[in-house]
Amino acid sequence: MKNTFKFSFSIFCLAIFLLSSCSKDAPIQPQKDLAPAPLLSEDMQVCFDNPNNPYEYVGQQHNLGLDAIAATPGFENLTEEEAHNIATQSIEQNMGMDLDLNYEEVAVIYEDMTQEQPLVVSTQMLLDDDVISVNAYNKLLELQEIIDMSEGPEQLGNAIINLENDILQDDSFSEIDLKTVLGSTSMARHSFCYWMTASMDTASPWYAFVGEDANGLKGSVEARWGWWKRIIKKIRRVIRADIAGFQYGMRRFWVWTWRGPRIIWRSIVIGINYSYRAIWV
Numbered sequence: 001m002k003n004t005f006k007f008s009f010s011i012f013c014l015a016i017f018l019l020s021s022c023s024k025d026a027p028i029q030p031q032k033d034l035a036p037a038p039l040l041s042e043d044m045q046v047c048f049d050n051p052n053n054p055y056e057y058v059g060q061q062h063n064l065g066l067d068a069i070a071a072t073p074g075f076e077n078l079t080e081e082e083a084h085n086i087a088t089q090s091i092e093q094n095m096g097m098d099l100d101l102n103y104e105e106v107a108v109i110y111e112d113m114t115q116e117q118p119l120v121v122s123t124q125m126l127l128d129d130d131v132i133s134v135n136a137y138n139k140l141l142e143l144q145e146i147i148d149m150s151e152g153p154e155q156l157g158n159a160i161i162n163l164e165n166d167i168l169q170d171d172s173f174s175e176i177d178l179k180t181v182l183g184s185t186s187m188a189r190h191s192f193c194y195w196m197t198a199s200m201d202t203a204s205p206w207y208a209f210v211g212e213d214a215n216g217l218k219g220s221v222e223a224r225w226g227w228w229k230r231i232i233k234k235i236r237r238v239i240r241a242d243i244a245g246f247q248y249g250m251r252r253f254w255v256w257t258w259r260g261p262r263i264i265w266r267s268i269v270i271g272i273n274y275s276y277r278a279i280w281v
Helices: 002-025 057-070 080-095 103-112 118-128 134-149 153-168 175-200 221-255 263-278
Strands: none
Touching: 057 080, 057 175, 057 221, 057 263, 080 103, 080 263, 103 221, 103 263, 118 134, 118 221, 134 153, 134 175, 134 221, 153 175, 175 221, 175 263, 221 263
């Protein structure tokens, strides 16, 4: 009996020793380090203006055109021509000018915009067709990187504004360089503002297409980051389409020698309509 007790006690002590040794030698698991996620509330800043940008109106008119489309009954079922006409009328009414932009004359522009990566293609076309300089082309690539790499609204907005201000301090850009690049950056900021706001506002006509329910996520950093990643993936795609449409317009109208003051306004219409197309993809 004593021998049995001694043996059991020895086994017990050995087990304690082994467990103690294992716990001391086991590697410490690193804690998951998550940066603060964007706040999911109406207080989250998603809109960034730059009064220094002389083409700030590009993004503003883009958003007003989208509002005009969304205010149309049954806007989800508009044809491309109908959406084009609404966007054109919006710009003409806001600016008090006739754009002379019949759908039949510019339908070929929309036919061109079928690439999987439209912004990459439109930017390259601008360079290949000698619409913009190499310096302007590089700035547009910087814009694309900001859109793709920014991890939060504030980072994206401030980075674009800094890019714009750097461009404005450089006198080497031509007028068409500035119209194209600063028009693209303005559209990027205002497009981001428009679609991010829509993604959080259940009353927005666009919420059903870009939004996701974020209720109950404020207390969890991981949940907020998950929501942000899903939302930003959608919004990046639409922002790229918005800018690409504008750039396709600038390139086509320049090649067609439609180089007067209306070139930028006509290109805004193309951006609005391509944005409308992209939202359903």
